Amino acid sequence: MLRIPCPYCGVRDQSEFDYGGDATVNYPALDASEQEWFEAVYLRDDPKGPHTELWRHARGCRMWIIVERNTVTHEITGARPANPAHAEVLKRDFELETT
Amino acid sequence: MGRYSAWEIIKQGLTGNKGWERAWRDPEPKARYDAIVVGGGGHGLATAYYLAKEHGIRNVAVLEKGWLGGGNAGRNTTIVRSNYMIPGNTEFYEFSLKIWENLSQDLNYNVMMSQRGQIVLFHSPAGRDAAARRLNIMRLNGIDGELLDREQVMKMVPHLDYSENARFHILGAAYQPRAGTARHDAVNWGFARAADQLGVDIIQNCEVTGFLHDATGAAIGVQTTRGEIRAGKIGVAVAGHSNRVAQMAGVGRLPIEAHALQAFVSEAVKPHLDYVIAFGGIGHFYISQSDKGGMVYGGDLDMYNNYAQRGMLPVVHDVHECVMQVMPSLGRARLLRSWGGIMDMSMDGSPIIDKSPVEGLYLNCGWCYGGFKATPASGFCFAHLIAKDEPHPAGAGLRLDRFRHGAMIDEKGAGATAWHH
Incomplete structure (x- = not known):
C-alpha cells in the first residue's frame, strides 16, 4: 500500500486516490501541430526511477496533486498541489478552490 | 542432442537417467x-x-x-x-x-497445451449483446465461439455462484472451445x-x-x-x-507505459475447474486450475507506472473480492504465491x-x-x-x-x- 502525503489532508492510503499519469506532459495549444499533439497524447518518457506524476484524492478532498515517486522502489519524496493551470480548470468547472 | 521421445524416456529410465544432455548450450558471445x-x-x-x-x-x-x-x-x-x-x-x-x-x-x-475452453461470463442483457456481437465477429473470421445460456453454464461449471444472493447474476457466457492454457x-x-x-x-x-x-x-x-x-x-x-x-x-x-500486473496461485486442490473462466464486464478476473491443482488467477493492473516486479495490496483485495463473487467455494483455500510482471501498456x-x-x-x-x-x-x-x-x-x-x-x-x-x- 502506497501512503501518499496529500498536501491538503495529510498522509492517506493509496486506495483513496486515483492515478493520473505523467505530470510532466504539457498539452499544446489547440491549434498546435499534429506532431505536438501526438507527442503530448501518446509518447511518454516512462522512466525507471524518479517519476513526477498526478494523483487525485478522489475519495478524500478530490484535489489533484503532483507526487514525486520512484517507479522501482515506490519511495515518495514529495507531494504538492497540481499545477496552476489544472487548478484553474477545477475552479472553473467544479468551483473547487485549490489555494 | 537427441530428440525427446517415449523410447528415449524408457532408455534413460533403464540407464539411471544419466544420459540426458543439457537442453541448450551456454556459448560465449x-x-x-x-x-x-x-x-x-x-x-x-x-x-x-x-x-x-x-x-x-x-x-x-x-x-x-x-x-x-x-x-x-x-x-x-x-x-x-x-x-x-x-x-x-x-x-x-x-x-x-x-x-x-x-x-x-x-x-x-511438451508445452502442455490444454484446449480446455474459455468461458467468459456475462451478467446483464447488455453483456449478452456484447458477447453475441464478439462471437459473431469471431465466427465471421473463422474462429470458434458459442453463446451459452445460464443453464448451459450451470451444467459445465456447476460450482460458480448461481444463488439468489449473488451480487452479479450469471446470465450466460461467451465460450471459445479451442482456448485453454499452456x-x-x-x-x-x-x-x-x-x-x-x-x-x-x-x-x-x-x-x-x-x-x-x-x-x-x-x-x-x-x-x-x-x-x-x-x-x-x-x-x-x-x-x-x-x-x-x-x-x-x-x-x-x-506510446507505452510500464505497469505491474499481478497473478496469484492458491494451494493445490482436487480437480475443481475444467475450463478457463473469465469474469467480464464487472470487475476483471480470470481463473483456471493448473495441472498441479493450484488455482491460477489474476485481475487488473496496479494502475500506476511501475517497474517493480511485485504488486500492492489494493489489487490483491479487488481480485479476491472477485474470487468470492464468482467462486465462493474457494473462500477457504489459502493463497500460495503471488507475483507481479511488468507490462508494456500501449496506449x-x-x-x-x-x-x-x-x-x-x-x-x-x-x-x-x-x-x-x-x-x-x-x-x-x-x-x-x-x-x-x-x-x-x-x-x-x-x-x-x-x-x-x-x-x-x-x-x-x-x-x-x-x-x-
Whole structure:
C-alpha cells in the first residue's frame, strides 16, 4: 500500500486516490501541430526511477496533486498541489478552490 | 542432442537417467552475428527459432539480461485464446492459436497445451449483446465461439455462484472451445532448445547497455555486459522495458507505459475447474486450475507506472473480492504465491511489431496483458519482419505509426484510449 502525503489532508492510503499519469506532459495549444499533439497524447518518457506524476484524492478532498515517486522502489519524496493551470480548470468547472 | 521421445524416456529410465544432455548450450558471445534478438523471453526465443527455421538465418544470438523465464514469460496466468474482434488483432491471435495447436510437435517439447475452453461470463442483457456481437465477429473470421445460456453454464461449471444472493447474476457466457492454457516455462524452454538445435546462441546474463550506430545513424550492434556484439539486424523484444531500450537505442519515446500486473496461485486442490473462466464486464478476473491443482488467477493492473516486479495490496483485495463473487467455494483455500510482471501498456491496449525509425532496428513491444498467448505468432511475425523487411500478413496491423494516424486497435471499444491505463 502506497501512503501518499496529500498536501491538503495529510498522509492517506493509496486506495483513496486515483492515478493520473505523467505530470510532466504539457498539452499544446489547440491549434498546435499534429506532431505536438501526438507527442503530448501518446509518447511518454516512462522512466525507471524518479517519476513526477498526478494523483487525485478522489475519495478524500478530490484535489489533484503532483507526487514525486520512484517507479522501482515506490519511495515518495514529495507531494504538492497540481499545477496552476489544472487548478484553474477545477475552479472553473467544479468551483473547487485549490489555494 | 537427441530428440525427446517415449523410447528415449524408457532408455534413460533403464540407464539411471544419466544420459540426458543439457537442453541448450551456454556459448560465449561471438563478435558478430547476422541478427541479434535482445530479450530472451518467449517472444525473443520464438523470434530466433523462426528466424532459423523459416528463414534460414541461423547465425543468431538471443541476449538475455537475466535468465530465461525470469521476466513476463514466467509471470502470467498461462491462458491461450483468440477471442478478439478488432481487425489487426483478430487474425493475429487466431494465427497464434493455430500455431499453439501443433507447437509441442513442432518444438519436440511438451508445452502442455490444454484446449480446455474459455468461458467468459456475462451478467446483464447488455453483456449478452456484447458477447453475441464478439462471437459473431469471431465466427465471421473463422474462429470458434458459442453463446451459452445460464443453464448451459450451470451444467459445465456447476460450482460458480448461481444463488439468489449473488451480487452479479450469471446470465450466460461467451465460450471459445479451442482456448485453454499452456505451461509457460515449457514454452520458453521448448523454444530455447529448438532454437539452439538450429544453431542459435542463447546468451544469458548479458545485459544490453548501449547501441552502436554507423555514420548514417543505422544500428550496427550493441554494447553488453559481456562485450561488444555487432549484427546486421537487431530485434528488440523486451516487453516491460521497451521504452527504456528504445530511448537507449535512439528510437525515442514510445506510446507505452510500464505497469505491474499481478497473478496469484492458491494451494493445490482436487480437480475443481475444467475450463478457463473469465469474469467480464464487472470487475476483471480470470481463473483456471493448473495441472498441479493450484488455482491460477489474476485481475487488473496496479494502475500506476511501475517497474517493480511485485504488486500492492489494493489489487490483491479487488481480485479476491472477485474470487468470492464468482467462486465462493474457494473462500477457504489459502493463497500460495503471488507475483507481479511488468507490462508494456500501449496506449490502445494492442501490441506493436514494426520497424523502428532507426535503420536495422526492429521493435516487438506493447503486449499489455496479451503477451503469453501471442508468443508463437509474435515470434513468427517478428522473424518475418526482420528477415524480409516487410510485415507478415497476420501481424500487418500491429504498426507503430497507428497512433500518429489515429488508426488505433482499441480492443475494448471504450473510445479515446490515451488515458486507458
